[in-house]
Amino acid sequence: MSAKKQLNGSADEVEAAFYAAISRGDLDALMALWAEDEEIVCVHPNSPRLIGHAEIRASWEAIFDNGSVHIHVQQVHAIHNLASAIHSVIEEFHQKDAIAQDVHIIATNIYVKTPRGWRIAMHHASVATGQAPRDLFKNNVLH
Amino acid sequence: MSAKKQLNGSADEVEAAFYAAISRGDLDALMALWAEDEEIVCVHPNSPRLIGHAEIRASWEAIFDNGSVHIHVQQVHAIHNLASAIHSVIEEFHQKDAIAQDVHIIATNIYVKTPRGWRIAMHHASVATGQAPRDLFKNNVLH
Numbered sequence: 001m002s003a004k005k006q007l008n009g010s011a012d013e014v015e016a017a018f019y020a021a022i023s024r025g026d027l028d029a030l031m032a033l034w035a036e037d038e039e040i041v042c043v044h045p046n047s048p049r050l051i052g053h054a055e056i057r058a059s060w061e062a063i064f065d066n067g068s069v070h071i072h073v074q075q076v077h078a079i080h081n082l083a084s085a086i087h088s089v090i091e092e093f094h095q096k097d098a099i100a101q102d103v104h105i106i107a108t109n110i111y112v113k114t115p116r117g118w119r120i121a122m123h124h125a126s127v128a129t130g131q132a133p134r135d136l137f138k139n140n141v142l143h
Numbered sequence: 144m145s146a147k148k149q150l151n152g153s154a155d156e157v158e159a160a161f162y163a164a165i166s167r168g169d170l171d172a173l174m175a176l177w178a179e180d181e182e183i184v185c186v187h188p189n190s191p192r193l194i195g196h197a198e199i200r201a202s203w204e205a206i207f208d209n210g211s212v213h214i215h216v217q218q219v220h221a222i223h224n225l226a227s228a229i230h231s232v233i234e235e236f237h238q239k240d241a242i243a244q245d246v247h248i249i250a251t252n253i254y255v256k257t258p259r260g261w262r263i264a265m266h267h268a269s270v271a272t273g274q275a276p277r278d279l280f281k282n283n284v285l286h
Contacts, residue, residue: 039222041231043271049233077182079182079265083227084224084226104191108184108186108251108265110229112222121222122229122251124251126188126189128186128191128192
C-alpha cells in the first residue's frame with residue numbers, strides 16, 4: 001500500500017508534492033502524502049468536512065474526474081515546530097475560470113511528523129469574498 | 144498588557160475559554176488567549192485572512208458591536224502532540240437565525256504551547272453547504 005512508504009521530505013516538500021499531485025490528477029500519489037491515521041480531515045471549499053482515507057480519496061477522485069487542477073500557493077504564513085507544521089496559504093488557480101473572479105481560496109494545511117516522515121493531517125480550504133489580497137509583505141516563515 | 148499573562152489551562156481549556164469569551168463579547172479576554180506572535184491567523188466565514196493582533200482584534204470588535212455570539216462546539220476531531228493541538232470542530236450557533244438553515248460552519252482551531260502556556264495560533268472558520276452532519280460517531284480524540 002503506497003500510503004506506507006517512507007517519505008523523507010520536509011513539510012514544505014510534502015506541500016509541494018501535494019499540489020503537484022493535484023496538478024497531475026494523480027490520486028495515488030496524493031493519498032500517499034496523508035498520515036495513515038483515520039482522523040485525517042479534509043474540507044473542500046463550501047463543502048462538508050471529510051474524515052478518514054476513504055471519504056477523502058473519494059472526494060479527490062470526483063474532482064479529478066473533471067480534470068486536474070493547477071494551483072499555485074502563495075503568501076504562505078507558517079508556524080513550525082518539531083512535530084507539526086501549520087501553513088496558511090492563498091491558493092491561486094491557474095485556470096482563471098476555475099473560480100469566480102470576485103472570490104479567492106484560503107487554505108490551512110497541517111503537517112505532522114510521523115514515524116514514516118512528514119504527512120498531511122488536515123487540509124481546510126474555503127472561499128473568501130473579494131479578490132486575493134496583494135502580497136504586501138514578503139513571505140514570513142517562523143521556525 | 145493582558146496578552147502577557149500566564150495561562151495554565153490545556154489546549155481544550157483555551158478552546159472553552161475562546162468560545163466563552165465570544166459568548167460574553169469580551170474582547171480583552173478573547174485576545175489574551177492568542178499567541179503573542181504576530182503571525183497568528185484568523186479567518187472568519189467567507190472573509191479574507193487576517194494576520195496579527197491588530198487586524199484580528201479589530202475584526203472581533205466589529206463582530207461584538209453587533210452583539211455577542213453564542214457558539215456551541217461539537218464533533219471535535221483532534222490531533223495533539225507536545226507542542227501543538229489541532230482541533231477540527233463544527234460550530235453550532237445558539238441563535239438559530241444567526242446563520243442560514245441550509246449551511247453550517249466548520250472551524251479548524253490550532254493551539255501552540257508557548258512559554259506562557261497554550262495559546263491560539265490560528266482560527267479558520269468557513270461555511271459549508273447543507274445542514275451540519277449528525278454526529279454518528281462518538282468524539283474521537285487522538286493523543
